[in-house]
Amino acid sequence: MTTATKTPPKESLFKRIFTRPEKDYWNAYAGGIMLGLVLFTSYFITGNGLGSSGSLSRLVAFVTDLVAPEHVDQVPYLLQTAGGSLNALDSWIIFVTIGSLLGGFVSGTINGRTKFETNKGPQITNKQRWAFAFIGGFFFTYGARLARGCTSGQALSGGATLSAGSWAVMLSIFGGAYLLAYAARKLWN
Amino acid sequence: MTTFPLPLDAIFLKIGVYAIYLVIGFGFGFALESSGFNKSTKLAGQFYFKDLTVFKVFFTAIVIAMLLIFGATALGLLDYNLIFVNPTYLWSGILGGFIMGIGFIIGGFCPGTSLVAVATLKIDGIFFVVGGLVGAFAFSESVDKLSQFFNGSYFGRVTLMDVFDLPTGVVALLVTLMALFMFWGGEKLEDIYGGKDSSKAPKARYIGAGVAVLFAVALIAVGQPTNADRWERIAIERQAQLDNREVQIESLELLHYMHDSKINLVMLDVREEKDYNLFHITDADHLSYEEIPEQIDPLLALPANTLFVVMSNDEELATEAWKYMVAESVPNVYILENGVNGWISNFADEHDEEYITAEKEAHDPDEFRYLLSSASGNKLAAAYPHYEEYKDLKYTPKVKMEIKAGPSSGGCG
Numbered sequence: 001m002t003t004a005t006k007t008p009p010k011e012s013l014f015k016r017i018f019t020r021p022e023k024d025y026w027n028a029y030a031g032g033i034m035l036g037l038v039l040f041t042s043y044f045i046t047g048n049g050l051g052s053s054g055s056l057s058r059l060v061a062f063v064t065d066l067v068a069p070e071h072v073d074q075v076p077y078l079l080q081t082a083g084g085s086l087n088a089l090d091s092w093i094i095f096v097t098i099g100s101l102l103g104g105f106v107s108g109t110i111n112g113r114t115k116f117e118t119n120k121g122p123q124i125t126n127k128q129r130w131a132f133a134f135i136g137g138f139f140f141t142y143g144a145r146l147a148r149g150c151t152s153g154q155a156l157s158g159g160a161t162l163s164a165g166s167w168a169v170m171l172s173i174f175g176g177a178y179l180l181a182y183a184a185r186k187l188w189n
Numbered sequence: 190m191t192t193f194p195l196p197l198d199a200i201f202l203k204i205g206v207y208a209i210y211l212v213i214g215f216g217f218g219f220a221l222e223s224s225g226f227n228k229s230t231k232l233a234g235q236f237y238f239k240d241l242t243v244f245k246v247f248f249t250a251i252v253i254a255m256l257l258i259f260g261a262t263a264l265g266l267l268d269y270n271l272i273f274v275n276p277t278y279l280w281s282g283i284l285g286g287f288i289m290g291i292g293f294i295i296g297g298f299c300p301g302t303s304l305v306a307v308a309t310l311k312i313d314g315i316f317f318v319v320g321g322l323v324g325a326f327a328f329s330e331s332v333d334k335l336s337q338f339f340n341g342s343y344f345g346r347v348t349l350m351d352v353f354d355l356p357t358g359v360v361a362l363l364v365t366l367m368a369l370f371m372f373w374g375g376e377k378l379e380d381i382y383g384g385k386d387s388s389k390a391p392k393a394r395y396i397g398a399g400v401a402v403l404f405a406v407a408l409i410a411v412g413q414p415t416n417a418d419r420w421e422r423i424a425i426e427r428q429a430q431l432d433n434r435e436v437q438i439e440s441l442e443l444l445h446y447m448h449d450s451k452i453n454l455v456m457l458d459v460r461e462e463k464d465y466n467l468f469h470i471t472d473a474d475h476l477s478y479e480e481i482p483e484q485i486d487p488l489l490a491l492p493a494n495t496l497f498v499v500m501s502n503d504e505e506l507a508t509e510a511w512k513y514m515v516a517e518s519v520p521n522v523y524i525l526e527n528g529v530n531g532w533i534s535n536f537a538d539e540h541d542e543e544y545i546t547a548e549k550e551a552h553d554p555d556e557f558r559y560l561l562s563s564a565s566g567n568k569l570a571a572a573y574p575h576y577e578e579y580k581d582l583k584y585t586p587k588v589k590m591e592i593k594a595g596p597s598s599g600g601c602g
Contacts, residue, residue, distance in 0.1 A: 025223060025224060025225035025231075025242075026223045026224055026225075027390075027391065028224065028241075028242040028245035028246050028249070029245055029246075029249050029372075029394050029397065031220060031223055031224030031225075031242075031246045031249075032224070032245060032246040032247070032248070032249020032250045032252075032253065033249060033250075033253055033397075034216075034219075034220040034223065034224075035217070035220040035221070035224065035246060035249070035250035035253075036249060036250035036251070036252065036253025036254040036257070037216075037253065037254075037257075038213065038216035038217050038220055039217075039250055039253075039254040040253065040254040040257040040258060040261075041213065041216070042213045042217075043194065043254070043258055043267070043272050044193050044194065044257075044258075044261060044266075044267055045193065045194060045195055045197075045209065045213075046194055046195070046197055046209065046210065046213070047194030047271050047272045047273055048272075048273050049273060050213070050214075050217050050301070051301075052300040052301040052304055053300040053301075053321070053325075055300075056300060056318070056321045056322055056324075056325045057325040057328070057329065059322065059325075060322055060325040060326045060329060061329065064326070064329070075329060075330070075333065076333060076336075077328075077329050077332045077333065078329050092206070092207065092210045093210075095207040095208075095210035095211045095214060096210050096211075096213060096214035096217065097214060097304060098211060098214060099210065099211040099212060099213060099214020099215040099216075099217065099218060100214040100215070100217045100218030100221065100301065100304055100305065100308075101214075101218060101304055101305070101307065101308045102211075102214075102215050102218060102308070103214065103215035103216060103217060103218025103219035103220075103221075103222065103305075103308075104218035104219065104221060104222040104227060104304065104305030104306075104307075104308035104309055105218075105308040105309065106215075106219065107218070107219045107222040107223050107305075108222050108227060108305070108308060108309030109309075111223075113222070113227070113309055114308075114309040114310055115309075115310055116310045116312060117310070117311060117312065118311070118312045118313050119228050119229045119230045119231075119297070119311060119313055120229070120230065120313065121230065121233075126312075129313050130312065130313060130316040131316075132295050132296060132297075133229070133296050133297060133298070133313040133314070133316035133317040133320065134296075134316045134317065134319060134320035134323075135292075135295055135296065135320060136291075136292045136293070136294075136295035136296015136297060136298065136317060136320065137292065137296050137298070137303065137316065137317035137318060137319065137320025137321035137322075137323075137324060138292070138320040138321065138323050138324035138327070139288055139289070139291050139292030139295065139296070139324065140288075140289050140292025140293060140296055140298070140299060140300060140317075140321060140324065141292070141300060141320075141321035141322070141324035141325045141328070142288055142292075142324040142325075142327055142328050143284075143285040143286065143287070143288025143289035143290075143291070143292060144285065144289055144300060145285070145324075145325060145328040145329075145332070146281050146284060146285030146288065146328065146335075146339065147278075147281060147282045147283075147284075147285025147286050147288075147289065148275070148276075148278060148281070148282070148285070149275060150289060150299055150300045150301065151247075151289070151293075151299040151300070151301060151302075152217075152299070152300070152301040153275075154275055154282070154286075155247075156247065156250060156251060157273075157275070158274070158275035159251040159255075160250070160251045160254035160255045160258060161255075161258060161272060161273075161274045161275070161348075162255065162274075162348045162349045162350065162357075162360060162361075162364070163274045163275040163276075163277065163346075163347070163348060163349075164277050164344075164347040164348055164349050164351065164352045165275055165276065165277025165278060165279060165282050165344070165347065166275045166277075166282075167349060168277070168279060168282050168283055168286070169282040169283070169285065169286040169289075170286070171286070172282070172283045172284075172285070172286020172287050172289070172290065173286045173287075173289045173290045173293065173299075174290065175286070175287065175290060176286060176287035176288070176289065176290015176291050176293070176294075177236050177290035177291070177293040177294045178236055178290075179290070180290065180291055180294045180295075181236035181237060181294055184294045184295060185237070187233070187294075187295070187297075188230065188233040188234070188236075188237060188297075189237060
């Protein structure tokens with residue numbers, strides 16, 4: 001009898017990339033130092049901080065401009081970003097956002113954390129979690145536009161440059177969340 | 190030499206500028222994901238004192254960036270006047286913040302963290318982003334009804350240093366100490382509610398805390414540059430401009446820009462108020478020399494096509510104002526050659542003679558030279574000369590509009 005040496009079937013590249021062993025997140029302070037260095041670099045080179053909610057708003061303005069350009073020209077708020085021949089996506093913030101999607105993807109994939117999943121508290125179903133995520137996203141972005149920036153653009157960036165208004169926004173975000181935390185405890189515990 | 194931030198738009202093509210933002214964004218997303226910000230349960234855990242990672246990452250980042258920013262400004266590497274500092278809109282900011290807090294506890298993300306959640310295929314993150322897009326749409330449709338609230342309570346560029354009337358270094362130290370106190374308390378809470386054992390955490394964090402405090406103390410010792418320090422750094426180059434008369438524009442050039450719709454002309458009359466009341470050019474704003482420091486931030490906030498022309502009776506005080514403004518990085522500032530006296534002698538017509546009773550024979554170098562029958566304000570014809578009469582006369586153009594070195598837009602774009 002001859003023994004045929006069996007080579008294990010070669011795993012596809014896709015599988016090898018997305019089934020890497022899941023690694024722990026960094027130590028919180030180490031993560032904070034890296035985030036702080038990125039934020040400082042941004043201010044040092046460009047004069048701008050970091051942001052993200054502006055991109056959502058610009059994406060909406062861009063789509064509105066595709067669907068109903070005459071409507072954009074009637075709404076002053078949209079006019080600023082997408083009026084006339086302006087392209088709402090032609091902004092630095094859009095590139096920060098594309099970059100952060102890429103950065104998140106690379107870091108998540110290297111460490112085996114890029115996978116379809118829903119994170120939720122034990123007492124609710126996936127569908128409930130999705131519904132609450134949608135509602136939360138709605139509120140957050142609405143509030144972020146009202147406050148002219150979110151946790152990144154106001155609290156983090158304005159916090160580091162010691163803007164008084166940004167510190168007020170920051171305290172309100174955490175204040176609002178802590179006030180409502182008890183009422184929302186079933187979602188997470 | 191204050192060279193940062195870079196005047197990106199002047200150095201790179203647009204694609205290069207966007208490539209820089211792309212790389213910065215990459216670092217941003219990488220840091221968020223590495224810290225666990227793509228996981229909603231981890232984010233929400235902070236509100237139940239189980240997992241205060243978010244607090245630690247967030248305030249560590251603020252402290253690190255703050256210390257480096259103000260360290261760089263103290264050394265004169267970075268110009269604080271040219272970086273974007275979120276303007277304060279108090280009540281819309283506070284209400285918006287509360288609404289964000291509601292969204293945070295219900296949705297489990299904030300916009301930045303939801304993006305890295307999407308990038309790592311978290312389904313709840315995808316729903317959050319979709320909800321966010323709908324929220325952005327709802328806001329753009331409703332903001333016009335809210336515009337008074339949205340744009341009210343505007344205070345401009347206000348910093349914690351202004352609010353508490355403390356030096357920058359002291360504020361930086363207080364923020365650092367507050368963050369360290371919160372880290373200490375946060376770790377205690379995690380021990381109680383999160384079942385963690387902070388005594389096993391790396392001891393290196395004590396060293397880090399000590400370094401941060403020392404750094405903040407050093408900021409107090411070094412201090413931030415004064416206007417005189419700032420002038421010192423640019424004095425050689427800028428004094429040469431003054432000496433070569435590159436920034437003193439003729440009356441005719443100013444008259445030309447009064448009629449150039451592409452330029453946002455701001456004329457600043459820095460004389461004493463009594464002289465301004467006697468006569469001033471139409472649309473010139475009175476800003477006494479002593480008031481300039483508090484007006485620097487609003488002047489810096491004006492659009493990029495703004496041309497500043499400062500004027501005094503002759504040139505002496507205007508030159509001091511010019512130096513002050515230039516040292517504070519206000520772009521495109523010029524001096525009216527021979528000042529208001531020169532302006533009147535160029536443009537006074539026969540109707541003005543009934544007001545102008547005489548010229549002082551002996552006067553101080555920067556004194557108003559004319560004796561007027563009454564305080565004429567801008568009633569003289571010379572206050573607003575007929576452009577048609579003068580527009581074909583030749584002058585030596587000196588204004589060169591420069592692109593602002595700071596960011597063209599800030600905040601969340």
